Amino acid sequence: MRLPPGIRRYADHPFWQAVTILVLAYVLIVFVIPLLPGSALVPKSVVLQYMATVLVGVLIYVSDNEGRWRRFQEPIRAMLIERRLKLVRAGVLVAVTLLVGCLTLGQVRTTVSAPPNLRSIHPAPPADITFRGKTMTLTGLENPLRREPDSLAADLALGKRVYYQNCLPCHGDHLDGQGHYASGFNPLPANFQDNGTIAQLTESFVFWRIAKGGPGLPREGTPWNSAMPVWEDFLSEREIWSVILFLYDQTGWKPRTWEKSGEQGAGSGHD
Amino acid sequence: MSDVLLLVQAAADTTHAYRDFPLIGARAAVWIAAEVHLMFAAFVLGVPMFAVVTEAIGIFGGDERYDRLSKEFTRLLLVAYSATAIWGAILVFFLATLYPRFWAYLTAVFGTSMWVYASLFFVESFTLYLYYYGWDRWKKGRAKLWHWTLGILLNVWGTIVMFIANSWLTYMMTPPRDITPTTDPTTIKLWHAIANATWMPINVHRLIANVVFGGAIVGAYASYRFLASRTAEERAHYDWMGYVGNFIAISALIVLPFAGYWLGREIYQYDQSMGITMMGGFMSWLWVIQAFLIAVLFLTGNYYLWVGMERIPGAERFRPYTKWLLVVLVLGAIVWGTPHTMIADSKELAAMGGSHHPFLGALGVMSAKNTAVNLMILTTFLSFLMYRRANRRPVVPWADTGTRIQGAMFLVAAGIVLFYGIRGYFVEAIVRIGYSVYQVLAVLSCILFVTVIDILMARGAQSLGAIQWGKMPPRSQYALFILAVTFTWLMGLMGFARSGIRQYWHVWQVVEDTSKYAATPALGYAARMISLCVLIFLSLVAFVFWLGGLAEKSTFVSQGEARHVGH
Structure with a gap:
């Protein structure tokens, strides 16, 4: 497709190419990505990160060649010094001042929402825990119910009952963290359907999280602000392993497995 | 039982275990x-690794420019060496x-390894003095080879010194x-303590990182x-010196992540909770940075x-492609x-249904990042290949x-990387971890075989003109600073x-830190401390650079001598 000469003059100019790329990138990140199926709005911190990366890319593009770099500077130079562009100059001055003012106001004004916090999602589990007086070594620990295939259906049914009696209000009917009480919590209850939660974890990790709840989270990375109860006070060991079976069965995820002998340490936590 | 013992130890650690430092505190001072x-x-x-390699190129390649370059850096070493010793003593x-x-x-x-360390430091110092002050005396023939051997010895002593110091800090981890x-502690066998789980991975990682760092500092100088x-x-x-420094830094950088991966894996194997704290826990933000x-x-x-490439005749053939390489690099940076x-904030969290984005979250996992x-490594290699070929036209009959x-x-390597990157989403974690090995092997094989072909193809290549060293805009030099x-x-x-990741332990799960600075610092505080250290170091290095210029004339050679056009 041939562009009209008037438009092509701008389309071929590195300055306007740079402006166009930045505008398109912003539109794509802020408006198009949220519209994609199953997507959501992009947090401001990520928008800033992406735009900074694109800006660096654009600056590299316009300056990695002497001719292009000179052409890129032409309109800026002209706007700053040419008499005929006095109005544009004043307009840019006002626009930049307003922009800086708005950004500053956005940073300092008082709002009712809590400031965003940096939350780590993978608390490091201890090597062993004490469950109702019994010491359990988490490293290398598998779900013992999986070794009993005959009773698996019964265990799943037990897990389902435990889930609906205890977990449903927060983690929801779809196991997606959208229970009736979910909106009252920050951080939100874990979404088991997300590929970033139980799909990345060993069952021993999930057992530790259910058994010890929010109060059992490690000292580092505090405050966790987790509302998860200490379920070992209410559920038996079998009930917890059963509900773990149910979580994986319902979501279709497979629990993370341990590496073979001598390498068991590398199999948990993150991917 | 061990908890009780730790409690007893903590109680015993009262006034005599720690002292404080004025204003900034003991931890910040250390x-x-x-x-x-x-x-x-x-x-x-x-820098000595760099110096000994450039001296060798000077000796065996017959280009005196490399020899002078090597000497110029050894001169900087004298001052830097004193600074190292002073900071070590502090x-x-x-x-x-x-x-x-x-x-x-x-x-x-x-204790015993500390005596050996001090002795080797002494030997290393005198090797350095001999190496530098004997430069002009042992300049020709067999004497030059002996001089070069001194440079190698300098590296050997330095490497052993580093290995010894590494054993102390890895023992703590x-x-x-x-x-x-x-x-x-007096009953612990010395070799048993030295040969701990992370000693060799740290040795290898630091050795490669030092080459990268040496190249980068040479580039900045x-x-x-x-x-x-x-x-x-x-x-x-x-300009030529900056190019050589940058080349060495980037070449070594390409293999550094693999050494880092080995170290990370050893940490996981030693203690998974330490590994998770590092990669997935509260330290995970450091990896985003x-x-x-x-x-x-x-x-x-x-x-x-x-x-x-602007100073290389013939490079204009490749210029139209660089923007596409840039696109790959920017997209790679975004994903990574x-x-x-x-x-x-809470509104955004509610909209996303948690702290994982339902769409972009897919880019946050290792499959995407490894890909x-x-x-990005392949793209950088392609850039370098274009740079290398810019002023040459291959004449061998099989060039096309x-x-x-x-x-x-390139296509096969990129295809393998993409294939395993995408497939990683559909397999369980334990299988996915193994995929990164295939991706790395594909990239390294591509780099190796393409380089071999390129060297063979460059035989007798027609030159399109010499590189016009010096015709670089100042902004390119700021890139070297960056x-x-x-x-x-x-x-x-x-x-x-x-x-x-040791958290409140001096020696992980053996000697607890019971001082008031035992808590792991917040990331913001750590970032400020790290930046302060970088600032102190770079200010001192700037002083060393300035001294380097003050002490003697620079080592640039006249036009007649500098006919070398090489890469």
Whole structure:
């Protein structure tokens, strides 16, 4: 497709190419990505990160060649010094001042929402825990119910009952963290359907999280602000392993497995 | 039982275990001393590697320019070496006076190796003096070879010194499992303590990192001298020097992540909770920052090559392609920097249904990140290949076929990386981890075979003109500065991650830190401390550079001598 000469003059100019790329990138990140199926709005911190990366890319593009770099500077130079562009100059001055003012106001004004916090999602589990007086070594620990295939259906049914009696209000009917009480919590209850939660974890990790709840989270990375109860006070060991079976069965995820002998340490936590 | 013992130990640690440092506190004092010492140590270990290689090129290639370059750097070493020793002494004094009980423990375990360390330091110093002051005396024939051997010895002593110091810090991280809080330190066998789980991975990682750092510092020095040059000849010399430094830094950088991966794996195997704290826990944000900084390195390194192509006749053939390489690098940087857990306010969290973005969250996992970084490495290699070929036209009869094979190798490597990257989403984690090995092997094989073909193809190649050294815009030199600053910053950042995962332990699960500074610092505080250390180090290095210029004339050579056009 041939562009009209008037438009092509701008389309071929590195300055306007740079402006166009930045505008398109912003539109794509802020408006198009949220519209994609199953997507959501992009947090401001990520928008800033992406735009900074694109800006660096654009600056590299316009300056990695002497001719292009000179052409890129032409309109800026002209706007700053040419008499005929006095109005544009004043307009840019006002626009930049307003922009800086708005950004500053956005940073300092008082709002009712809590400031965003940096939350780590993978608390490091201890090597062993004490469950109702019994010491359990988490490293290398598998779900013992999986070794009993005959009773698996019964265990799943037990897990389902435990889930609906205890977990449903927060983690929801779809196991997606959208229970009736979910909106009252920050951080939100874990979404088991997300590929970033139980799909990345060993069952021993999930057992530790259910058994010890929010109060059992490690000292580092505090405050966790987790509302998860200490379920070992209410559920038996079998009930917890059963509900773990149910979580994986319902979501279709497979629990993370341990590496073979001598390498068991590398199999948990993150991917 | 061990909890009770730890409690007893903590109770015993009252007034005599720790002292404080005025204003900044004991921890900050040790932090600064250790970090700046380490940065200088990397300088005095990295630059001799660089010097001995360039001296060898000078000897065996017959280009005296390399020999002078090597000498110029050895001159800088003299001052940097003193600075390393001074900061090392400050660190030892701080440890002995501020953490006396812990220091006594370390000396009880490692006393003998500390004597060896001091002796080797002595030997290393005198090897350096002989190497530098004997440069002009042992300049020709067999004597020159002996001189070069001194350079090799300098590297050998330096490497052993580093290995010894590494054993102390790795013991603090990963003491052998049979050592407990009740073990009497005097009964621990020295080799048992030295050969701990992370000792060799750290040795290898630091060795490669020192080459990277040495190259980056050389590049920064060259850019400083380039910007201060008064003649075209001087500019040409320092432009060439900057190129050599950058080339070495980026080449070694490409293999560094693999050594880092080995280290990370050893940490996981030693103690999974330590590994998770580092990679997935509260230290995980450091890896997002690291991704950013490494993306800066890739972008800056490529930028320097692309700007440099302007001074190479024939490079215009490749210019239209660089923008597409840039697109790959920017997309790679975006993917690599996408956090798995996003910083979001409560409204954003509610909209996303948690701290994982339902769409972009897919970019936050290792499958995406491994794919991105491997493609960025391939792209950087392609940039370098274009740079290398810019002023040559191959004349071998199979040149077209060779180029097609090279192109096919790139496509196959990129295809393998993408295939395993996408497939990683559909398999369980334990299988996915193994995929990164296939991706890395594909990239390394491509680099190796394409380079071999390129060397064979360059035989008797027609020259399209010599590189016009010195014809570089100043902004290209700032790119070299950015590389050096970013490397230094990365070193401080990753050093904190490695050290910080010990949390409130001097020696992991053996000697507890019961001082008031036992809590692991917040990331913001750590970032400020690391930046302060980088600032102190770079200010001192700037002083060393200035001294280097003050002491003697620069080593640029006249036009007649500098006919070498090489890459």
